Amino acid sequence: MQQVDHRTPRRDPAPSRWAYRMHRLWLTPYVPRLLRVGLPLAVSALALLYVFMQPENRTALTDMIAEIRRTVAERPEFMVTEMTIENASEELTADIKEILPMDFPISSFDIDLVAMQKVVEQLDAVAHANLRVKPGGVLELAVTERLPSVVWRAPGLLELLDGQGRRVAALEERGRRSDLPLIAGIGADTEVPEALKLHAAAAPIADRLRGIVRVGERRWDIVLDRGQKIMLPEDEPVIALERVMALHEAQDLLERDLSVVDMRNPNRATLRMRPDAVANLHMIKGIELGDILQ
Incomplete structure (x- = not known):
């Protein structure tokens, strides 16, 4: 008759598949971190979220932050008491x-x-502006002002323009x-640089110059x-x-009895005499012809 072995089976020392995977996962660098x-951060975030979900808590926090900001902003070292404007004319x-409009004193935070x-x-008169708060509670405004170079007259307009044709200010009278x-x-306002070159070229007769007129938005008189x-011609008017x-x-040339010097064709200048000069010329020629016939 066979004997039955009632001894407890031996335990397998090898880890289970699940225990092996958990052990390997724990050995990875990011899991312990x-x-x-x-x-802890996740738990803290959930706690804060729960706190901020309460309207009274949000209001209290907002009021506290505003009070802290007001206390800091109104400290004497952050208060601005005056403004200075540099490099600007009295009108500007x-x-x-x-x-x-500034209501001083005011906090620099505002x-x-x-x-x-x-x-x-x-x-119009400002090309560039730079602002900064200086120590001592002074707001400094440094201005680069546009300087007028020409007076532009157009239908219903009389304005000051700078050297690039940008408007500086209106002008009441020439x-x-x-x-x-x-x-x-x-x-004419879009061609101010060329007009200034013409003005420089006309320097020998500057005392007689009355104006430079844009004709048909393409050439000058x-x-x-x-x-x-x-x-003057459309192309190279300064040379003409x-x-x-x-x-x-x-x-x-310009001291003679001429009304027009036409340089629109640069290769052939045309001179036009005054009407009274032409009449005088015809009269003189008529007298000379009468003397010949007598």
Whole structure:
């Protein structure tokens, strides 16, 4: 008769598949770090989220932050008590103060320097503006002002323009800026650099120059006193005007009884006499012809 072995079976020392996988996972670098750092952070975040879900808690926190900010912002070292404007004329200074009303003292935390700069640079007379808060509670505004170079007359307009044709200011009457050259005509404001070159080329007759007129938005006329006019071509008008100045210096061209010097065809200048000069010429020729016939 066989005997039954009632001894307890021996335990397998090898780990189970699940225990093996968990052990390998624990040996990876990020799992222990996640449990040590990530888990407390997650619990804290959930706790904060629960707190902020309560309206009264959110209101209390907002009020506390606002009070802290107000306390810091109103400290004496952060208060601005005055504004200075550098490199600006009296008229421009008055315009700036009008568009930037400041109620001093004011905290520097409540001043938007970028927005203020954009507002100031919208003024026609301002090319660039730079703002900063200096020690001592001073808001400094340094301005690069556009300087007028010409007076532009157009239908219903009389304006000051800078050397690039940008508007500086309106002008009530020409006599207030008689020191500046006068340009006229539609489109003249877009060709100010060329007009200034023409004005420089006409320096020998500057005392007789009355204006530089844009014709048809494509060419210029030089208007002089005594009703004289120099008509310039579309292309290279400065060179054409310099030729007229050379003729004038050599032969006193513009001192003669001429009404128009037409340079629209640079290869063939055309001179037009005054009507009274033509009549006098015809009369003289008639007298000479009568003397011959007698």
